[in-house]
Amino acid sequence: MTLQKDVETQESARRPRRRLSARAAASTGRGRVPARLLTLAVVAVAVLAFGFASAPSVRYAVILSVIYAIAILGNNAVLGLLGEMNLSGGVTMALGAYGFCWFSAQGMNPALAAVTAVLLTALVSAVIAIPTTRLRGIFTALATFALAYAIPTLAIYLKDITGGDEGTSAPYDFAPFGLELSGSTWDMLTTVVVIFVLLGALSLYLFNARPGTTALVVGEAELAGTTTGISHRTVKVVVWTWAGTLGGIAGVLYALAVGFIGPTGFSFMLGVWILVGGVIAGPRSVWGALLGGLFVGLLPVELQSVVPPAATGIIFGAILLIALLAGGRGLAEWIERAAPKMTELIRRRRAAS
Amino acid sequence: MDLLQASIVLGVVVGIVYALSGAGLVVIFRTSGYISFAQGDIAAVGLFVGLAAYKAGGGYGLTAVTVILVSTVLGGLVGGLITIPLERHGHLPAALSTIGVGLIIGGILNVTVGGDPRAFPEVSSAAAFDFAGVRLGWSDIVGMLASAAIFIGLGFFFRRSRIGIAMRAVNDNRFAGQILGVPDKRLKLVGWIVAGSLSGVLGLFVAPILSLSPVSVNTLLVFGFCAIVIGGFDSIFGALVAGVSIGVLSNLTSAYVDPNLVPTVLWAAMLLVLLIRPNGLFGRRRLVRV
Amino acid sequence: MTTGLEVRDLTMTFSGVDALAQVSFSIGEGVWLGLIGPNGSGKSTMLNVLSGLYRPRAGSVVMNGHDLQAVRARHRIRQGLSRTFQHPQLAASLTILENVMVGAAHRPTAEAPSPPASDSGAEWLRRLGCDEYAEHLPSEAPYGVQKLAEVARALMSAPSLLLLDEPAAGLSARERVDLVAALKEIRRHRPTLTLCLVEHDVGLVASLCSELAVLSAGRLIANGPTQTVLADEAVKVAYLGTRSTHDATP
Numbered sequence: 091m092t093l094q095k096d097v098e099t100q101e102s103a104r105r106p107r108r109r110l111s112a113r114a115a116a117s118t119g120r121g122r123v124p125a126r127l128l129t130l131a132v133v134a135v136a137v138l139a140f141g142f143a144s145a146p147s148v149r150y151a152v153i154l155s156v157i158y159a160i161a162i163l164g165n166n167a168v169l170g171l172l173g174e175m176n177l178s179g180g181v182t183m184a185l186g187a188y189g190f191c192w193f194s195a196q197g198m199n200p201a202l203a204a205v206t207a208v209l210l211t212a213l214v215s216a217v218i219a220i221p222t223t224r225l226r227g228i229f230t231a232l233a234t235f236a237l238a239y240a241i242p243t244l245a246i247y248l249k250d251i252t253g254g255d256e257g258t259s260a261p262y263d264f265a266p267f268g269l270e271l272s273g274s275t276w277d278m279l280t281t282v283v284v285i286f287v288l289l290g291a292l293s294l295y296l297f298n299a300r301p302g303t304t305a306l307v308v309g310e311a312e313l314a315g316t317t318t319g320i321s322h323r324t325v326k327v328v329v330w331t332w333a334g335t336l337g338g339i340a341g342v343l344y345a346l347a348v349g350f351i352g353p354t355g356f357s358f359m360l361g362v363w364i365l366v367g368g369v370i371a372g373p374r375s376v377w378g379a380l381l382g383g384l385f386v387g388l389l390p391v392e393l394q395s396v397v398p399p400a401a402t403g404i405i406f407g408a409i410l411l412i413a414l415l416a417g418g419r420g421l422a423e424w425i426e427r428a429a430p431k432m433t434e435l436i437r438r439r440r441a442a443s
Numbered sequence: 444m445d446l447l448q449a450s451i452v453l454g455v456v457v458g459i460v461y462a463l464s465g466a467g468l469v470v471i472f473r474t475s476g477y478i479s480f481a482q483g484d485i486a487a488v489g490l491f492v493g494l495a496a497y498k499a500g501g502g503y504g505l506t507a508v509t510v511i512l513v514s515t516v517l518g519g520l521v522g523g524l525i526t527i528p529l530e531r532h533g534h535l536p537a538a539l540s541t542i543g544v545g546l547i548i549g550g551i552l553n554v555t556v557g558g559d560p561r562a563f564p565e566v567s568s569a570a571a572f573d574f575a576g577v578r579l580g581w582s583d584i585v586g587m588l589a590s591a592a593i594f595i596g597l598g599f600f601f602r603r604s605r606i607g608i609a610m611r612a613v614n615d616n617r618f619a620g621q622i623l624g625v626p627d628k629r630l631k632l633v634g635w636i637v638a639g640s641l642s643g644v645l646g647l648f649v650a651p652i653l654s655l656s657p658v659s660v661n662t663l664l665v666f667g668f669c670a671i672v673i674g675g676f677d678s679i680f681g682a683l684v685a686g687v688s689i690g691v692l693s694n695l696t697s698a699y700v701d702p703n704l705v706p707t708v709l710w711a712a713m714l715l716v717l718l719i720r721p722n723g724l725f726g727r728r729r730l731v732r733v
Numbered sequence: 734m735t736t737g738l739e740v741r742d743l744t745m746t747f748s749g750v751d752a753l754a755q756v757s758f759s760i761g762e763g764v765w766l767g768l769i770g771p772n773g774s775g776k777s778t779m780l781n782v783l784s785g786l787y788r789p790r791a792g793s794v795v796m797n798g799h800d801l802q803a804v805r806a807r808h809r810i811r812q813g814l815s816r817t818f819q820h821p822q823l824a825a826s827l828t829i830l831e832n833v834m835v836g837a838a839h840r841p842t843a844e845a846p847s848p849p850a851s852d853s854g855a856e857w858l859r860r861l862g863c864d865e866y867a868e869h870l871p872s873e874a875p876y877g878v879q880k881l882a883e884v885a886r887a888l889m890s891a892p893s894l895l896l897l898d899e900p901a902a903g904l905s906a907r908e909r910v911d912l913v914a915a916l917k918e919i920r921r922h923r924p925t926l927t928l929c930l931v932e933h934d935v936g937l938v939a940s941l942c943s944e945l946a947v948l949s950a951g952r953l954i955a956n957g958p959t960q961t962v963l964a965d966e967a968v969k970v971a972y973l974g975t976r977s978t979h980d981a982t983p
């Protein structure tokens with residue numbers, strides 16, 4: 091036993107440890123990419139299974155949840171890496187959704203319309219981010235709040251494009267690869283989950299590679315970034331554009347799932363939910379984004395049988411406060427920390443008995 | 444011509460109310476260094492309690508006092524029990540907690556009084572006099588005078604009083620309070636209490652115009668946000684100038700273009716100011732200390 | 734073309750108060766200069782102006798013949814300028830080694846040497862005696878290690894002008910020895926490196942620097958060879974008279 095330990099210390103002295111300590115990995119959300127990918131896959135499969143087994147109305151809520159989760163995943167980059175508050179998650183969803191509907195209404199092939207809408211959203215996000223990120227840290231919330239607040243009335247004003255109060259419809263015969271993409275179909279569920287997993291894996295990779303490191307330097311030690319040659323403006327705009335792009339993708343999928351979109355679907359509260367969902371589940375966790383989406387999309391539906399719909403705000407507010415009191419790193423991280431301890435405990439019990 | 448005059452005069456009148464909304468946010472910003480999203484909900488609670496007092500036969504005076512008292516106490520409770528303690532995790536969680544508080548208060552109001560808009564009494568519905576061809580009501584005049592008095596009072600408070608000066612310094616320097624012999628937490632609490640009563644006053648001016656619902660005062664938050672970004676975060680005077688400009692700008696947009704475009708124009712104005720003067724019109728240029 | 738650093742009539746004002754008042758001095762290429770002065774005398778402000786984080790109200794900074802006025806802070810690293818901060822500026826979610834590697838992202842374009850193995854982040858950490866913390870987060874490492882990580886990061890860009898802001902403050906006696914040894918080794922490897930060292934520990938400064946500049950209340954009160962400046966009466970009164978208070982800080 092002692093001998094083995096000696097060999098181990100010698101080994102580690104020669105070759106410095108390359109991996110983050112368990113504590114560091116849990117508290118920063120970095121490292122352990124394979125384990126995190128596995129968790130993401132397991133949670134995604136669980137969500138799929140739950141959706142397939144549920145009644146269409148619940149499946150529909152699950153689909154919307156996963157769509158919100160995509161927007162949350164993007165927003166989490168702004169919150170978790172830069173420490174900035176973005177309330178315009180709903181705005182980018184609106185852009186993606188309206189853009190998709192309008193481009194297809196102009197006779198564009200729906201697939202092309204979807205891509206164009208996402209690119210447009212990314213472009214607009216980048217342009218808006220330039221002045222917005224001049225506000226420091228959490229004060230980006232003010233500009234994005236004002237924008238989120240303006241969207242419903244702006245949609246009414248631009249009625250030639252958006253259909254005004256009445257709204258506008260998504261292309262209903264869109265069936266790429268024979269997939270029936272609308273409402274609560276199984277195809278729709280599978281599609282949104284697969285897209286989430288792909289984007290989640292990409293986030294995980296980027297977060298742990300150079301782009302993530304650079305964004306973290308800007309978010310946590312901006313001055314050191316400046317003196318080592320990093321342009322914090324550029325980095326911030328890129329991160330915000332990433333968030334906008336994911337919002338745009340979520341918007342296109344939202345339009346497909348809902349079939350018909352109008353200004354009431356994009357109230358400023360949507361942006362609040364996207365932000366809050368990320369905070370509750372943990373802004374650095376990819377599978378946490380899925381959890382956050384379920385909080386926002388499924389929990390109100392499930393709660394309806396217990397409390398009146400008007401009271402869901404109370405529950406959300408309370409959960410948010412509890413998450414913040416617990417340190418603000420979110421439920422996902424809390425579970426990640428608790429899970430190994432629990433298995434350890436169970437293992438010891440077994441060994442003892 | 445009449446339309447232009449009316450837009451401008453009424454824009455100034457309502458702009459001063461917007462400025463008040465900004466001033467409450469500035470007070471919290473100066474002491475704590477972040478922004479509260481709960482001020483509209485805090486005011487809404489005060490207003491509903493006030494409305495109950497009014498319906499029970501209390502006069503306008505009693506109603507107004509009730510509204511301000513309740514918002515003041517609630518502001519202090521939210522700040523003292525929830526948000527200021529959360530500052531130990533950083534400014535971001537503290538600011539996010541005000542969203543949580545807003546959601547809870549909004550939910551409680553939805554359940555207890557419901558979301559339907561109600562009429563709220565005003566000081567007086569009588570017309571006072573014509574100014575530049577625009578008829579001003581007594582409530583407008585009272586609102587302007589009260590706001591002006593509040594602005595002058597806040598100016599004196601921050602410049603002359605011991606606590607006010609310490610409050611200005613506390614966010615920059617942790618030891619400001621200690622030097623003056625007042626604990627930091629208490630200074631921040633004073634900020635929340637003052638901001639609470641300001642939002643109560645604001646509610647009194649807004650509720651008769653927009654009618655009272657759990658979300659109606661929140662509408663003003665957005666104007667307050669624009670006012671402080673445009674005016675510069677730490678400047679009460681900046682909030683005043685920006686508030687009035689926003690009032691006129693939104694009235695002109697509403698009269699000559701489309702009321703639906705007002706929030707978008709405000710947002711665009713805000714971004715424009717950020718591009719030209721990143722610290723707002725009257726904000727200090729901040730240098731990060733290293 | 735003069736090499737090294739030349740500072741002329743530099744003035745920096747904070748809300749009406751001069752933190753630097755018409756300060757002029759120069760550092761020849763390869764010279765190590767100690768910048769000393771009592772608390773609040775403007776030393777950090779000087780480094781902030783030199784590194785471009787603060788824009789001076791008046792005066793000029795010329796490095797290797799280039800006027801730096803038009804060069805943004807983030808581009809100065811490409812001119813070969815590198816610095817540390819008095820209070821460590823490390824990303825909390827990156828390990829010490831990752832933080833050090835951030836400094837390697839932008840090596841100066843002029844030389845652009847492919848990094849020799851001995852210049853790797855891990856190697857610097859080893860020389861500074863804190864490689865055991867390479868994989869730790871800054872919050873898990875002692876304050877002294879965080880300060881040394883700052884130094885290592887600054888060295889990663891192979892600078893020609895290095896600005897160190899109180900690198901030894903908060904270091905243990907052993908860590909100070911490591912720091913001095915590592916700095917001396919750097920001088921052996923890179924004789925052309927110019928250094929501006931801000932430090933309260935006069936003994937440490939004197940053992941490394943051949944020249945001194947003394948600031949007091951934003952003014953330059955002495956500048957020249959170390960021994961001459963240390964013997965100067967004005968310096969003794971303004972700075973060394975209060976020396977005991979500085980030595981009290983661990």
Ligand SMILES: Nc1ncnc2c1ncn2[C@@H]1O[C@H](COP(=O)(O)OP(=O)(O)OP(=O)(O)O)[C@@H](O)[C@H]1O
Binds near residue numbers: 731819
């Ligand atoms: N960002 C700032 N805003 C306002 N005043 C500042 C700022 N930075 C520095 N000062 C002031 O400028 C003066 C010089 O400060 P500086 O930090 O340069 O001193 P220093 O010599 O580095 O002191 P120390 O030995 O304590 O580090 C001080 O009076 C300080 O209060």
Ligand SMILES: [Mg+2]
Binds near residue numbers: 777
């Ligand atoms: Mg200093």
